[in-house]
Amino acid sequence: MNTQATSPQQAEAVAGVANLGKYYGDGAHRVVALHDISIGVGRGQFTAIMGPSGSGKSTLMHVMAGLDTPSEGRVWLGGDEVTNLGDAELTKLRRRRIGFIFQAFNLVPTLDVRGNIMLPFQLDGKKPSLKEMAWIDALLGQLGLAERLEHRPHELSGGQQQRVAIARALATNPDVIFADEPTGALDSRTGREVLKLLRSAVTNSGQSIVMVTHDPIAASYADRILFLADGRVVADRAAMTAEEISTTMLNMEANAA
Numbered sequence: 001m002n003t004q005a006t007s008p009q010q011a012e013a014v015a016g017v018a019n020l021g022k023y024y025g026d027g028a029h030r031v032v033a034l035h036d037i038s039i040g041v042g043r044g045q046f047t048a049i050m051g052p053s054g055s056g057k058s059t060l061m062h063v064m065a066g067l068d069t070p071s072e073g074r075v076w077l078g079g080d081e082v083t084n085l086g087d088a089e090l091t092k093l094r095r096r097r098i099g100f101i102f103q104a105f106n107l108v109p110t111l112d113v114r115g116n117i118m119l120p121f122q123l124d125g126k127k128p129s130l131k132e133m134a135w136i137d138a139l140l141g142q143l144g145l146a147e148r149l150e151h152r153p154h155e156l157s158g159g160q161q162q163r164v165a166i167a168r169a170l171a172t173n174p175d176v177i178f179a180d181e182p183t184g185a186l187d188s189r190t191g192r193e194v195l196k197l198l199r200s201a202v203t204n205s206g207q208s209i210v211m212v213t214h215d216p217i218a219a220s221y222a223d224r225i226l227f228l229a230d231g232r233v234v235a236d237r238a239a240m241t242a243e244e245i246s247t248t249m250l251n252m253e254a255n256a257a
């Protein structure tokens with residue numbers, strides 16, 4: 001029996017970048033948002049991308065998720081290289097293989113809970129299979145949304161809206177879910193409930209999640225934490241407590257000062 005534990009950093013990669021650079025503007029106005037980043041995020045793992053404001057977290061997530069293009073380097077999703085895909089292919093890939101959760105929920109206001117959760121299937125022009133319907137029903141139960149199917153987003157609390165966004169992201173069983181500050185618009189108690197749901201999707205369903213956050217409590221739910229500063233990965237750690245994460249951030253800021 002192999003008793004050697006696999007560290008989060010060694011897990012099989014579900015998404016990755018190599019020698020990634022991202023620049024905005026030209027000449028004297030050039031901003032280096034990301035500098036020579038090479039990372040893989042593990043399948044079935046919860047990875048947090050932490051860093052101070054302006055460190056490049058959202059840019060890294062957007063490039064990894066095919067929402068933005070790199071200036072340099074390569075991007076993979078699963079075994080497929082994303083870097084050279086055209087817009088139509090990228091859209092298809094995002095729809096079929098990536099789930100998104102945003103700070104502002106990004107639900108369609110005119111659709112009810114059911115309509116929002118079914119949206120990825122509708123956009124893809126296909127009906128969920130029986131197996132997918134059973135999975136969606138299970139998700140609705142787990143996320144406490146079964147009684148809310150006919151409610152529109154404005155009739156739901158922030159926490160309920162984020163649970164709809166989580167159900168929508170999980171519904172298609174994507175290769176990876178990218179979550180950008182998913183608790184940023186929620187009070188701390190509701191935020192913790194959302195984090196527990198994300199954690200349980202990883203632990204119980206093997207979902208791969210990459211979460212951008214500047215909140216040490218949110219990052220403490222992750223298996224692995226990548227610390228960014230000035231567009232570079234400056235630390236890559238296995239699970240830490242919120243206190244340890246705060247201390248790491250303070251040390252980073254002290255070193256940068």
Ligand SMILES: Nc1ncnc2c1ncn2[C@@H]1O[C@H](COP(=O)(O)OP(=O)(O)OP(=O)(O)O)[C@@H](O)[C@H]1O
Pocket residue numbers: 024025031032033051052053054055056057058059060214
């Ligand atoms: N469209 C853009 N044009 C010019 N510069 C940009 C653009 N988008 C981001 N930047 C710059 O790139 C750097 C990284 O930005 P990014 O939004 O990725 O940081 P972040 O860590 O996500 O910050 P925050 O936590 O405040 O959202 C910053 O210096 C930012 O000003």
